[in-house]
Amino acid sequence: MARKSANSRDEILDAAAECFMEMGIEAASISDIARRLGATKGRVYHHFASKGALLSDVRIHxxxxxxxxxxxxxxxxxxxxxxxxxxxxxxxxxxxxxxxxxxxxxxxxxxxxxxxxxxxxxxxxxxxxxxxxxxxxxxxxxxxxxxxxxxxxxxxxxxxxxxxxxxxxxxxxxxxxxxxxxxxxxxxxxxxxxxxxxxxxxxxxxxxxx
Amino acid sequence: MARKSANSRDEILDAAAECFMEMGIEAASISDIARRLGATKGRVYHHFASKGALLSDVRIHxxxxxxxxxxxxxxxxxxxxxxxxxxxxxxxxxxxxxxxxxxxxxxxxxxxxxxxxxxxxxxxxxxxxxxxxxxxxxxxxxxxxxxxxxxxxxxxxxxxxxxxxxxxxxxxxxxxxxxxxxxxxxxxxxxxxxxxxxxxxxxxxxxxxx
Amino acid sequence: MARKSANSRDEILDAAAECFMEMGIEAASISDIARRLGATKGRVYHHFASKGALLSDVRIHxxxxxxxxxxxxxxxxxxxxxxxxxxxxxxxxxxxxxxxxxxxxxxxxxxxxxxxxxxxxxxxxxxxxxxxxxxxxxxxxxxxxxxxxxxxxxxxxxxxxxxxxxxxxxxxxxxxxxxxxxxxxxxxxxxxxxxxxxxxxxxxxxxxxx
Amino acid sequence: MARKSANSRDEILDAAAECFMEMGIEAASISDIARRLGATKGRVYHHFASKGALLSDVRIHxxxxxxxxxxxxxxxxxxxxxxxxxxxxxxxxxxxxxxxxxxxxxxxxxxxxxxxxxxxxxxxxxxxxxxxxxxxxxxxxxxxxxxxxxxxxxxxxxxxxxxxxxxxxxxxxxxxxxxxxxxxxxxxxxxxxxxxxxxxxxxxxxxxxx
DNA sequence: GATGAATGAGTTTTCATTCAT
DNA sequence: CATGAATGAAAACTCATTCAT
CATH class of the missing domain: 1.10.357.10 (Tetracycline Repressor, domain 2)
Known part of the structure; x- marks a missing residue:
């Protein structure tokens, strides 16, 4: 139910962590992360203000x-x-x-x-x-x-x-x-x-x- | 001596190491390295075939x-x-x-x-x-x-x-x-x-x- | 002779002024300006640090x-x-x-x-x-x-x-x-x-x- | 009275005029306007068909x-x-x-x-x-x-x-x-x-x- | 009426690399 | 050897707009 949106955000976090790990932080593009999700860059940016913010959220997690x-x-x-x-x-x-x-x-x-x-x-x-x-x-x-x-x-x-x-x-x-x-x-x-x-x-x- | 070019090469290596360290490997551009040398990108490309090669040479060193x-x-x-x-x-x-x-x-x-x-x-x-x-x-x-x-x-x-x-x-x-x-x-x-x-x-x- | 590069910069300035005027400053993209020159965005950015700087240079001119x-x-x-x-x-x-x-x-x-x-x-x-x-x-x-x-x-x-x-x-x-x-x-x-x-x-x- | 909706529309118009003025027409986004209202983009799109229409309505006003x-x-x-x-x-x-x-x-x-x-x-x-x-x-x-x-x-x-x-x-x-x-x-x-x-x-x- | 998620096309910007001089 | 111009491909980010709820 209300879990849907929480999941969406967490899914992105997971995909980001994996991409950052595998390709390196700088080498992994937002497109790479979106592609891994089967989503668009827009979706990522809807939840995270910037690549830096996404990275920091991964680290905080x-x-x-x-x-x-x-x-x-x-x-x-x-x-x-x-x-x-x-x-x-x-x-x-x-x-x-x-x-x-x-x-x-x-x-x-x-x-x-x-x-x-x-x-x-x-x-x-x-x-x-x-x-x-x-x-x-x-x-x-x-x-x-x-x-x-x-x-x-x-x-x-x-x-x-x-x-x-x-x-x-x-x-x-x-x-x-x-x-x-x-x-x-x-x-x-x-x-x-x-x-x-x-x-x-x-x-x-x-x-x-x- | 053939020391002149060896020095030039080593200077570049030093500058590259410092830039890669301070800014991160991907974030450091060839321009950054050249700027630190007070030179141009051309000089770097004279001695190293590519950024990847330069990086590897730093690591080998x-x-x-x-x-x-x-x-x-x-x-x-x-x-x-x-x-x-x-x-x-x-x-x-x-x-x-x-x-x-x-x-x-x-x-x-x-x-x-x-x-x-x-x-x-x-x-x-x-x-x-x-x-x-x-x-x-x-x-x-x-x-x-x-x-x-x-x-x-x-x-x-x-x-x-x-x-x-x-x-x-x-x-x-x-x-x-x-x-x-x-x-x-x-x-x-x-x-x-x-x-x-x-x-x-x-x-x-x-x-x-x- | 040595006028070539001065010309290149000034050509860009002219094209930018015309584009900004005709389409509006925000509506005119760097691509529009490059297209008018028959050149690439890269050329524009080689001479001007950013769209804002280009605009300011037009105004200063x-x-x-x-x-x-x-x-x-x-x-x-x-x-x-x-x-x-x-x-x-x-x-x-x-x-x-x-x-x-x-x-x-x-x-x-x-x-x-x-x-x-x-x-x-x-x-x-x-x-x-x-x-x-x-x-x-x-x-x-x-x-x-x-x-x-x-x-x-x-x-x-x-x-x-x-x-x-x-x-x-x-x-x-x-x-x-x-x-x-x-x-x-x-x-x-x-x-x-x-x-x-x-x-x-x-x-x-x-x-x-x- | 049917004043409620008239007010809502006018509020948007005011916010839009201020945003367009302060940030420039192109630079002001629908989000900026919505934020100034303490509302969401959806509300703006309920009353105005597009950004261009909103702008024109401001000008007509x-x-x-x-x-x-x-x-x-x-x-x-x-x-x-x-x-x-x-x-x-x-x-x-x-x-x-x-x-x-x-x-x-x-x-x-x-x-x-x-x-x-x-x-x-x-x-x-x-x-x-x-x-x-x-x-x-x-x-x-x-x-x-x-x-x-x-x-x-x-x-x-x-x-x-x-x-x-x-x-x-x-x-x-x-x-x-x-x-x-x-x-x-x-x-x-x-x-x-x-x-x-x-x-x-x-x-x-x-x-x-x- | 209103919201929040999502999209997709476009924009600015960066940069490794090439090349004529 | 070295420079400066230029390119092209890719990256980060923006935003008007749509839509299910």
Missing amino acids: AIDTMSAALEEAIDFDLPPEQNFYNMAHRHVTALLKTLPYHKVDLQKSNLSGEKSTTPYERELLEQIRVKRTEYGEAFRKVIAQGIETGVFRKVQVSVTLHSVLVLLNAPVFWYQSRGEDPAAEQNRIADELATLALNALLARPDSATS | AIDTMSAALEEAIDFDLPPEQNFYNMAHRHVTALLKTLPYHKVDLQKSNLSGEKSTTPYERELLEQIRVKRTEYGEAFRKVIAQGIETGVFRKVQVSVTLHSVLVLLNAPVFWYQSRGEDPAAEQNRIADELATLALNALLARPDSATS | AIDTMSAALEEAIDFDLPPEQNFYNMAHRHVTALLKTLPYHKVDLQKSNLSGEKSTTPYERELLEQIRVKRTEYGEAFRKVIAQGIETGVFRKVQVSVTLHSVLVLLNAPVFWYQSRGEDPAAEQNRIADELATLALNALLARPDSATS | AIDTMSAALEEAIDFDLPPEQNFYNMAHRHVTALLKTLPYHKVDLQKSNLSGEKSTTPYERELLEQIRVKRTEYGEAFRKVIAQGIETGVFRKVQVSVTLHSVLVLLNAPVFWYQSRGEDPAAEQNRIADELATLALNALLARPDSATS
Whole structure:
């Protein structure tokens, strides 16, 4: 019923994410996106003010999905290493489940200065910046906690935080579903990466810190 | 000497790397690159057959630089954990020293399907693929060695190899030179990341690995 | 010789002025202008940064032509009424000689607020504003002089200045060359309008002005 | 009353006149007009068949307003110079009272050739042409009368008529309400312009015609 | 009456590339 | 070697208009 229009918008978002991912953000044209929908450019522009706005909406969707997933995994009452592992694991499975969106987000997160953007587009970009920062804060908190309790090494928090997040996003660069059971495969990868990240942080009992 | 033209070519390469990095590969036009050189498009086309070729040459330069640096650090007679640390450390310092080139390379390494390219350009792309794989092989070898000798955990080599390389490339996503002594800063970051990567791989004495 | 490229630019300017005049500024597309030249849109954009810049250049050309003509007619050593008549007459003949440009200028001089313009385009608009004001100043001066010497009525200078200029531009709204000798026709019209404008200003001997 | 719909139609007309004036006729979109009304495009299309029809209706409204006002001022029993002054004065006050409409009318009156228009739109345009001509006839008549009685100079009627009307429309090009009492301000301007126009026509007692 | 979605044709603009000089 | 003009194809975006509800 009233879902029709919501669907229309979301359909476009999906098609856009896939096109951006496959062809690259700049290389994918609005026509490409429309063609994938079996629709016209006009339809896209009826729902999104510009290509930039469409891209930003794809990215916001990506981040919101991750945030919602992470929320469910977080438990600061657990020991930091447990909590961290759970968060990292959930991060990876969420990432793999809506990969196109995250490939797009990552592709763009890199680039800083845009050409002339409208105020509206600048606002969307600011929104993205804020959401990304907030997302990182949960990880920053658990890492700080782990260092405090001595279970994590005394790392430079800033460098480490950003780098660990890049590590957990790594599948964006190489994941391609193979034939096997997707759920199992995703779980295997999530475990491997979460373990990798956790070990990177853990203090080694023999060596005093360092 | 025939240095004049070599310089001219390298200047273009530098300008291209910076433009591609700052504006994004597609968004940067040949005009932008020429303008940065204080020259005209004609000069660029004298040295490079097409934008695609120029881009590939930037990427090849990026990889060659890294390979040359890594070569100097590798020593398979060292214990794997020592060798790995040295390689990782060198990877990061080399990366930071010519960051624009690597930002460009990373930006593109993601994307798979290209439009119609000329045979010449396809050959350059194949060259890049080969060089990248070769580069990774050195790391694959030291990781395999470490697992064999029991000093590294029994990880899924493929997932881990790619992910560790992404981790070591992480500065591409967040590095911005701060005021401090660049050499010192780059060394500090390289140490942090190499340690992070090494710890991620090391077997833990207490736990019977994982 | 080196005139070729100057010609190319001026040819475009001419074609643009004619198209803008005949079809209206917004209705005339760059394609229309290119078609009239037997050229491509690309050629137009090679010489002018945007449609707005092209339009502004047409207008600047219009004003510069008028200014150069007026310059020759001005002589502040003459009695104000003589000087005014000469200026007005010259204004009209200059106007009629390059009518397309002035129709375009008038068409736009009306509109105030533009959408988002680039800094470069804003600069051109400012240039136009300044040139137009300067042009008017010559007339303001002779009117003020005439009032001082008592040969002109004591009018509200601002209202009168602007209105008299509109009157002298009136042919823009109705002139269509008829069969007769153009030079003679233009002279006849210029005399009629200059006389009209002069009489509008002159003090009437019998009536104590008002 | 059936006033509701009349109001709705007039509201649209007002909004259209303002948009056309501020942004230019072509630049103002139906969306802009609807937005100004706080309504949707659909509402506009309910009352007006097309953008061209809406524009023509604005122009017809403009002319009808002027005609109605002029009607009240005309009195051919008065001496021509008196009658002319009254008509001119009334023209200006009527103009100032509904300026947006007249700015739109003037903006378009210039342009001759239209693209392909529907028969209905062509009919509206013809209506406008007729009404404008009729409006001018009243002035043509009083001028002819004045020349006959010798109170006006022996001008070329056609050139003079059109030019005097342009002069009386001049505020369209420069009027901007200042702080002062609007009625007084408008009266002051109307007097200045009517006097200007009248003097332009009057025979000078000393000089035998010329 | 009014709305919101959708269309399709057109418009401005960009840009890699070619070529004569 | 290098320039500047020119091209042609494609891209982003606009908008009057139609139509189902």
